Amino acid sequence: MDYDLAIDGAPDSVPGGTVVLLLHPSTGETDRMDTDFLKTDTDHFLVVSTRTTAREVTQKLEYYDVDEDSAEILDTLSVERGYSRRGASHVHYVSSPDDVDGILTAIDQFLTDNPGKRRVSFDSLTELAYYADEAQALDAIQRLGGLLERHDAVALVHVSEEVHDAEDVDAFRDASDVVVELDEDGNVATDY
Secondary structure (H helix, E strand, O other): OEEEOOOOOOOOEEEOOOEEEEEEOOOOOOHHHHHHHHHOOOOEEEEEEOOOOHHHHHHHHHHOOOOHHHEEEEEOOHHHHOOOOOOOOOEEEOOOOOOHHHHHHHHHHHHHHOOOOEEEEEEOHHHHHHHOOHHHHHHHHHHHHHHHHHHOOEEEEEEEHHHOOHHHHHHHHHOOOEEEEEOOOOOEEEEO
């Protein structure tokens, strides 16, 4: 099935199985782009957060008026940092942000359990690379692409461009179907 995209300069829609790579400066404002992606043409979505806790993701969704009834959150930080975990049916946890297998298992479970149009926001691959390494981050995005294809879903994967070597950014680009670049001034360029 096709999914509408709410991204300037990107195709109007993309087929299931598409990985959209969002390259941005570390100070870039990605929340609006992320939440527009999540609330457009979707039945269920999963936010994989290696950068913030479930509480912070929930606050972002509320602020941008995203339908939380469609949301599930995978919090990779709270367990490792010893934070209390909210007992909510839509919030899931893995032990740490470098638990690539645990993250991908949770994504697969979400895609299996939820029918209809499903989206995944992976915020961020850069943080996963920080806790693990670039090779594991590349493995994660490649395996994510396989899951999306099998389940006919789409994903937006965040990468802070200046943190990685050019070769690593090129590898992330090659593992993606659409590349959206956001600059410091909020300008968007798209390659697909």
